[in-house]
Amino acid sequence: MAKVLHCLKAAAAASAVILLNSPAQAGLLIHGTDVGALDTVIGAIDSANSGQAYEEAQLEAAILAFTGSPVDVTLLSNVDTPTGSPNADINGNRFVDVNPNTPGYYILKFGNGNNPTDMLFMLNNEFLRYLAWSDADMIANGIAENHVQSLSHYAITSTSSTTSTTSTTSTTSTTSTTSTNGAPEPSSSVLALLGTALLAGALRQRRKARSA
Numbered sequence: 001m002a003k004v005l006h007c008l009k010a011a012a013a014a015s016a017v018i019l020l021n022s023p024a025q026a027g028l029l030i031h032g033t034d035v036g037a038l039d040t041v042i043g044a045i046d047s048a049n050s051g052q053a054y055e056e057a058q059l060e061a062a063i064l065a066f067t068g069s070p071v072d073v074t075l076l077s078n079v080d081t082p083t084g085s086p087n088a089d090i091n092g093n094r095f096v097d098v099n100p101n102t103p104g105y106y107i108l109k110f111g112n113g114n115n116p117t118d119m120l121f122m123l124n125n126e127f128l129r130y131l132a133w134s135d136a137d138m139i140a141n142g143i144a145e146n147h148v149q150s151l152s153h154y155a156i157t158s159t160s161s162t163t164s165t166t167s168t169t170s171t172t173s174t175t176s177t178t179s180t181n182g183a184p185e186p187s188s189s190v191l192a193l194l195g196t197a198l199l200a201g202a203l204r205q206r207r208k209a210r211s212a
Contacts, residue, residue: 028126030093036132038137039125041123043121046116046118055107055109056073075157083149083150088148094134098130101158102159103159104160
């Protein structure tokens with residue numbers, strides 16, 4: 001029995017060493033870089049223009065439709081990309097490293113020929129320094145197969161979070177000071193009146209005593 005227990009302890013120790021020496025399991029690798037996971041497409045449109053105010057308004061609408069909450073977003077300046085950049089890996093996945101920025105959302109604008117969809121709105125997942133998407137997701141959301149490499153520009157939100165535009169009404173409450181026994185402490189004016197009444201009563205009693 002002792003020999004069996006010794007063997008079991010040795011096996012457990014060996015397993016622990018193997019686990020400690022094993023490298024952490026990588027997420028999604030694109031060109032050898034662990035980007036964590038592909039980001040989520042939350043909307044796609046046929047854009048009217050590429051102005052910052054317009055793109056911010058369209059992204060806010062996409063986030064509202066996706067989350068149900070109105071938000072206010074600020075996009076950084078558009079970053080133009082040459083045709084074919086970023087390069088796809090053998091699985092048709094692409095990424096851009098925007099470190100030190102960590103955007104929560106971003107926009108991808110494609111040159112899409114005569115196809116109606118050219119702008120996609122993305123929710124950044126996992127490692128926020130990476131914008132990661134797949135050609136398959138672009139095609140599924142309206143980008144022509146022969147235009148998935150035609151990324152015109154991208155634009156990222158300034159931070160990982162967005163500001164809710166839901167207004168809240170704050171109310172100011174007054175809290176009365178309580179004494180140690182839990183009853184409200186009288187105000188100074190009440191104390192003054194009480195003191196005056198006590199003094200008057202004492203004077204009245206003194207006069208009665210003298211007249212007696």
